[in-house]
Amino acid sequence: xxxxLAVPSAIIVADSFLTHGAYGGVERPFTxxxxxxxxxxxxxxxxWRSFWIAGIATALCLALGFPLALFIARSGARKNLYxxxxxxxxxxxxxxxxxAWMFLLRDTGLINTALQAMHIIRDxxxxxxxxxxxxxxxxxxFLPFAVLPLYATLERLDRSLLEASADLGAKPRDTLFRVxxxxxxxxxxxxxxxxxxxxxxxxxxxxxxxGSKTILIGNLxxxxxxxxxxxxxGAAASIALMIVAMALLFAARRKGEELL
Amino acid sequence: xxxxxxxxxxxxxAVLVYAFLHVPxxxxxIFSFNSSKFTVWEGFSFHWYSAAFGDRDLIESAANxxxxxxxxxxxxxxxxxxxAYGLWKRASPLLAGSMYLSLATPExxxxxxxxxxxxxxxxxxxxxxxxxxxxxxxxxxxxxxxxVVVMARLRSFDPALEEAALDLGSxxxxxxxxxxxxxxxxxxxxxxxxxxxxxxxxYVITSLVAGVDSQTxxxxxxxxxxxxxxxxxxxxxxxxxxxxxxxxxLSEKLRSA
Numbered sequence: 001x002x003x004x005l006a007v008p009s010a011i012i013v014a015d016s017f018l019t020h021g022a023y024g025g026v027e028r029p030f031t032x033x034x035x036x037x038x039x040x041x042x043x044x045x046x047x048w049r050s051f052w053i054a055g056i057a058t059a060l061c062l063a064l065g066f067p068l069a070l071f072i073a074r075s076g077a078r079k080n081l082y083x084x085x086x087x088x089x090x091x092x093x094x095x096x097x098x099x100a101w102m103f104l105l106r107d108t109g110l111i112n113t114a115l116q117a118m119h120i121i122r123d124x125x126x127x128x129x130x131x132x133x134x135x136x137x138x139x140x141x142f143l144p145f146a147v148l149p150l151y152a153t154l155e156r157l158d159r160s161l162l163e164a165s166a167d168l169g170a171k172p173r174d175t176l177f178r179v180x181x182x183x184x185x186x187x188x189x190x191x192x193x194x195x196x197x198x199x200x201x202x203x204x205x206x207x208x209x210x211g212s213k214t215i216l217i218g219n220l221x222x223x224x225x226x227x228x229x230x231x232x233x234g235a236a237a238s239i240a241l242m243i244v245a246m247a248l249l250f251a252a253r254r255k256g257e258e259l260l
Numbered sequence: 261x262x263x264x265x266x267x268x269x270x271x272x273x274a275v276l277v278y279a280f281l282h283v284p285x286x287x288x289x290i291f292s293f294n295s296s297k298f299t300v301w302e303g304f305s306f307h308w309y310s311a312a313f314g315d316r317d318l319i320e321s322a323a324n325x326x327x328x329x330x331x332x333x334x335x336x337x338x339x340x341x342x343x344a345y346g347l348w349k350r351a352s353p354l355l356a357g358s359m360y361l362s363l364a365t366p367e368x369x370x371x372x373x374x375x376x377x378x379x380x381x382x383x384x385x386x387x388x389x390x391x392x393x394x395x396x397x398x399x400x401x402x403x404x405x406x407x408v409v410v411m412a413r414l415r416s417f418d419p420a421l422e423e424a425a426l427d428l429g430s431x432x433x434x435x436x437x438x439x440x441x442x443x444x445x446x447x448x449x450x451x452x453x454x455x456x457x458x459x460x461x462x463y464v465i466t467s468l469v470a471g472v473d474s475q476t477x478x479x480x481x482x483x484x485x486x487x488x489x490x491x492x493x494x495x496x497x498x499x500x501x502x503x504x505x506x507x508x509x510l511s512e513k514l515r516s517a
């Protein structure tokens with residue numbers, strides 16, 4: 001097990017320090033140039049945009065997921081049914097669920113066709129192939145990741161604490177922000193990391209819904225390994241991505257939280 | 261006490277989020293039965309289903325996907341179960357850590373590392389990218405899913421039961437086979453189904469390590485989707501979602517059993 005993870009990782013680390021060959025292979029000499037190139041404004045921009053988009057998607061997932069998790073945690077006997085309804089899309093084809101949004105959002109898609117038929121708009125709204133569509137796709141895909149840990153903490157939350165807060169005269173809003181959310185902080189952190197890490201490395205969503213305009217880290221890595229055939233640079237970019245993911249996971253572990 | 265959120269408001273909100281999660285696929289399913297090529301309802305028809313079943317690329321890739329998913333699931337289930345059992349017997353932070361890490365690694369990173377690994381091993385072995393590399397890659401990423409599910413079940417297993425079997429004169433293998441394994445069976449079945457769903461659905465890793473002869477169903481779907489919306493794809497999607505959905509529900513049932 002450890003080997004299946006360690007050996008490929010070791011090779012990718014080695015690759016990232018090599019020079020790319022004329023025919024796409026990897027050659028000596030060893031170099032740090034691949035990492036230096038990551039700081040090139042062009043690529044730094046891609047990293048920055050990836051962080052930005054993943055950040056917005058994560059925030060939206062948390063904001064949308066929190067009330068839903070609360071609803072499930074309070075739903076008594078039907079809890080399992082409601083949970084399955086969240087888990088079901090989580091395991092059914094990510095690719096097809098992304099495609100479903102293409103079907104809805106494109107110029108001749110359902111939403112535009114319907115709006116035109118109702119004479120609300122004349123020309124189709126450009127909803128597909130932009131950052132908004134990518135964020136929508138990410139939220140749609142990773143919302144279940146956010147709901148599950150939130151649900152787990154809300155489930156354990158002692159309701160008498162909320163009642164105490166209300167009895168002591170706190171307004172509902174104060175109880176939410178000053179009692180409930182701080183108590184759920186571990187679940188919120190776990191959700192945020194579980195959503196943020198895959199969003200940061202997304203490849204499929206940005207490729208299908210973002211079109212060629214939205215290039216994120218995932219697309220950059222994939223492109224270096226296929227079309228550009230610059231493996232060492234792709235390896236360096238993928239290691240940078242991995243380091244961010246690992247740093248976040250270890251930060252969470254140090255707080256003694258179980259992520260799964 | 262004034263409720264923090266009025267329960268009715270919360271329920272209404274939940275309905276909206278569930279709609280957001282499920283309606284897009286429902287619409288896709290409805291339009292797969294549309295006789296028109298365009299997004300306007302013209303009449304009920306199975307036209308796109310027969311078109312999909314008549315498409316050689318789709319059928320061939322679906323067959324490839326099934327072969328890959330079945331072999332990868334079988335291997336991953338065995339390795340994952342043994343890994344979970346081993347971890348339960350003797351804690352190994354290294355093994356446990358690498359397992360969680362492999363679940364948390366972005367797919368694209370797993371994909372390119374495996375690709376680099378295969379290319380490197382081809383220097384010594386006379387292989388090329390193809391079905392076998394796809395199967396190996398799928399085993400590599402689904403083992404962790406299997407192990408996590410089986411481990412959850414092992415947590416509620418009383419080690420005294422296995423010790424009792426040993427005391428009564430059975431050897432370690434017999435004790436595992438007759439006592440531990442039957443207890444784990446529902447979890448193993450659930451884990452196998454999950455491994456199957458992640459395997460049959462994977463695009464990112466597969467597309468990187470696949471050879472010319474190993475197009476999988478997600479790869480064909482992806483290629484079609486990139487070219488734009490295609491009513492045949494709605495039909496294929498509906499079949500896949502329905503089949504996977506049934507399997508996931510079944511797996512959930514087994515897990516909670």
